[in-house]
Amino acid sequence: MKDFLRSLKYAHQLHKGIIPLTIINAIGYSLLPYVFIYFSGHIIDMLIANNSDQSIIMTILVMAIIGLAIGVSNAITDYFIANANEDIHFRLQTRISDKTLKLPYSSLESQTTILMLRKAEEGSNGSGDFASLISYSIGGTLRSLFSLVYAIILFSNCFSSISSSNTEPIFLFLNNPFSFLIIFAVMAIGFVITFFVAKGTAKVSYEFYETNVKTNRQGAYLVRFITEGTFAKDIRVYGMAKMLMDSLSTEDEKLCKIYWHFVRKYIYYAVLSFLGSALLLFSSYFFVGGKAYFDIISVGSIITIVGAITYFSTSITNGIERFVDIQTQLKYLKCYFDFLELPEMNCDGCELPKEEPVIAFEHVSFQYPNTDSLALDDVSFTITPHKKLAVVGPNGAGKSTLIKLISRLYVPTEGKITLNGIDIQTINEDEYQGLLGILFQDFNLFAFTLKQNISCTFIGDNKKVEDSLQLVGFPYQNKRKLPQGLDTYIGSNIEEGTDFSGGERQKIAIARALYKNCPLILLDEPTSALDPKSEQEVYRSIAKLTNQKTALYISHRMSSTKFCDYIIVLDKGHIVQQGNHKSLIKQDGLYALLFNEQAKYYR
């Protein structure tokens, strides 16, 4: 129930008109058939009673006009609802995106959050999205509720009785106004059957859905893997096509069996539900026919009443099915609501200290969620201002983790990281981020313009952008690469733009950090994709970037440590050595080993 109310709340937030439109649409659609049912019977009675031609023709005209009016109203509401449905889809996406940007990073990377969204998205693809919940399922339920109202009005005719001298018991029974309640009793049986059927169907649907998701995990993964371009090279060069198709066939066989198992159940329930309504039809015709035989009601009324009963019972059946649909859809749609209600980053905090920023690790240990081992184990060091600190070590030593912790993507499991003595978790998020310029190992440039990417604002300062690009040696005056100058787009996801090479992208990323002009720069493997010449250029621009600033530098290339004032050597999460280059070489430990491994080829 709570989820249902939540869905209404979000529907209204996303589109103010959708709920009123759905209601009006439901009123119209449920009314239309009754118009014809009522008038058909009435016209037959008029014919039997030999009413005047004009009055009959007038009646027909009235019927047709009412039908037209309701039909037009339905067409109009359908149009607005169709618009609203599509609008809602994209507005929901906007809300989700906005929310994603406000989530703490650990939440974003967590499997639970990812699965939440995926469940909602896959459910939407399979059984209807949020808009369909409102207009189709809830709308359908409303239609049957209004149908109830109209039917009650039409049934009022059934409670009539006539005065007569007939004393046959059957006549007396039929003449009793309340004998019509028998029909209601039969209807009630029908509804019980329908309800039982609907529950059964829902259970089947739910089992089906869950089984699908479970079996489908490998299938869904395969689908992404196959259709995404990132794996296309390997698939061809390693001839993996057959293996993947065979994998899919096995998935297929599983899917096949599941499907038919469930479809059989659906058919069974559909037939059961039908038998309930067939019983109703039978009894209505006999009963109402009897009443007409004794002239208690007119023959035309038979048409009207039976038509009304049939239509009423079908619409209640539909209503119950839609109601059950609501429950099914809410099961995965609520994941959207849960997602939108996840706790956001707490940006509050104290201001930055006014002095020179000094970052220190105090006995920091860290374990990634869902892992067994510590990525960092009791690590303590200080980043001295205006000095360049290099962090080296074998693969998996924990180097990139350091940057993730300093940038507050994650929180240390033990110990704390301080800024001038204050725990960084207590500092205002925005101000803190303003301190750091980071070049991640897997940095991203976005499909905005070059200027927007570098300035990180919508407009940006042209001169400042040009200066940054000049410092990194990026040819920003090259008309071929930048046909629209600084307003050229990167990639073509938003507008047609230029695709830059790996080296050029790295320079742009460094220019971005330069533009930000913050006191502390963190660099993670900035030259791994570059050739020696570009690497040299980048080292030069990094030197300019970090001139007078504090820098933390992570790299495999022991060559880079020569520029640094101080070096920390990590191995399996521990600091094993510290010092400057000369002293570490003298110590002849891990550092010397790593350095000589690389250097020996150049001597």
Place this chain on the structure above:
Amino acid sequence: MIKAKKKRGVFSCLKFIYHQAWKCDKSYIFVVIFNAIFNVAASLPLLFIPYIAIRFLQDSKNYLYYSLWLVGLLTAFIILSIISIYFSTKAPWSGTFLRLRRFFHLMYEKSLTCDYEVYESNELKQEKEKAESALYGNWRGVELMFKGSIASLVGILGLIVYLATSGFGSYLILIILVVATALSIGASFFSSLLYQKRVGKIAKPQSVMEYLYNTTKNSSAGKDIRNYSLANIFHVLFVKNVSLFEKYNHFQNHVLILPNLSNCVFGFLRDFLGYFVLVEAVISGQIDIASFALYISILNGLSTYCSSINNGISQLLNGSKETALFIDYIEKPSSFSQTGYDLKELPNVLSIDFEDVSFTYPGMDKPTLEHLTFHIKPGEKIALVGENGAGKSTIIKLLSLLYKPTSGKILVGGVDITSFNSEEYRTLLSVINQEVNLLAYPLDQVISCSLYPDEQKLQKCLKEAGISEKIASLPQKEHSFISQNISDKGIDFSGGETQKILMARALYRDGKLLLLDEPTSALDPIAEGQIYEQYQSIAQNKTSIFISHRLASTRFCDRIIYLKNGHVQEEGTHESLLTLGKEYANMFAIQASYYQEDN
């Protein structure tokens, strides 16, 4: 690129999808046909009830006859309905199933075997994605066409049967009904055509929003977004594109009112005229009231079938748009030959020759490779070096037969590689690319690229790649899944371990040509050194090309080719190039300078 393609029509699409349906599940067509037959048949008994009610309860009171007829009609109704329910429940599920089974298969197969350039060209990639969208959902593309054909068939059959049933009455009625229905259907067609004209403008804001949506969910992008406070730009762009989309979409949807409105108007005319004519017939004594009741039920039933046809047609038209794109995509031929030279005729150790090869990526105006010529002797180990963008990776792609040269020839073992069957040819290659992508399957399957790996061979490769200890230490050993995308017990390997796995895979493949593109970029110095040490034994009896920025790797190669701007700038051994003192020597000196002690 201007392509004068004839647009594929609805019937062509229908033919294709039903042909595929027949191949996969022969019963489907019968389900569709029987669904229509029994749907219409089941509705017939009820039509006659008003007739018998009036006949036996008004004209001549005979409750017995009324009951007998009633029982007869209702029994027929129940039996026919149960059969109809079977088919009407089965039909949509079968349609979904066909989509998931047959059509997705076609799509996957195409994805796996289409020309590689689709993945590197934005234009082709978008074409592919648009084509594939025909399969994403129960109410789109292919499945929508199945649903539409079912609805249309039901409607058409119902129309024919009902018109025939009413046929022995007034011909006027027949004409009115047929004309009204035709007009209504015509309006549907017309509006669909109008709709198609307006479609297209929403594509752009829609794809921008997809990009923004997917990017914000991406955890890698999330890091930069947070550190550089880019949330605001995303928000502004989103809002801008949502309002653009809504504007274009509403404009597009204006057209959709048309079929509904026309349905109302023509329905109004049909009902009014129909009732009018029938009433006149009763008044003038042509038909009795009982028959009137019968015809009225037929009239009411007809409008349902008209709606069915209307819905069916619009579903067919809407579904055909995406389906046509899908079919075109599937039927696009590959530009690589499927039959070819027999591999067995090739020598054991192969030479590689590039003869005046030029290559421009599709859509680019400047060539990446220009009149490139070089020769690699059988069994030679070549280091391919050069600046970023010189064309090194492109050479690997051409050798992998992912692209064909724009001009010139590439020979392997003296044979032009484009004359081979592309799949067979590639068995000659063991490649390690720059991008690291591993399937989230069990390790042994990933390394062997088969569902049934050779145990012994596998262990040997693990050992040679230097990763057998690590694997042995895992709880499921070589059956461990890679990453947790499929199995929660999967292992997340570090960058270095992943590169070793890639090496093991290349080893297992045991191709005669070994092509390595930056295989050590993510490795620490110790692991890197191990790779170099192994390189000699790995590359024994193979011809190999080693691309790396770390010029240290050139020590292990017989010869170096220095590439600049798409052609060979310098060639020779390490010593000879150092002596030459030009580009290569310069590059080497830059890197070496970092490792000199006296700096």
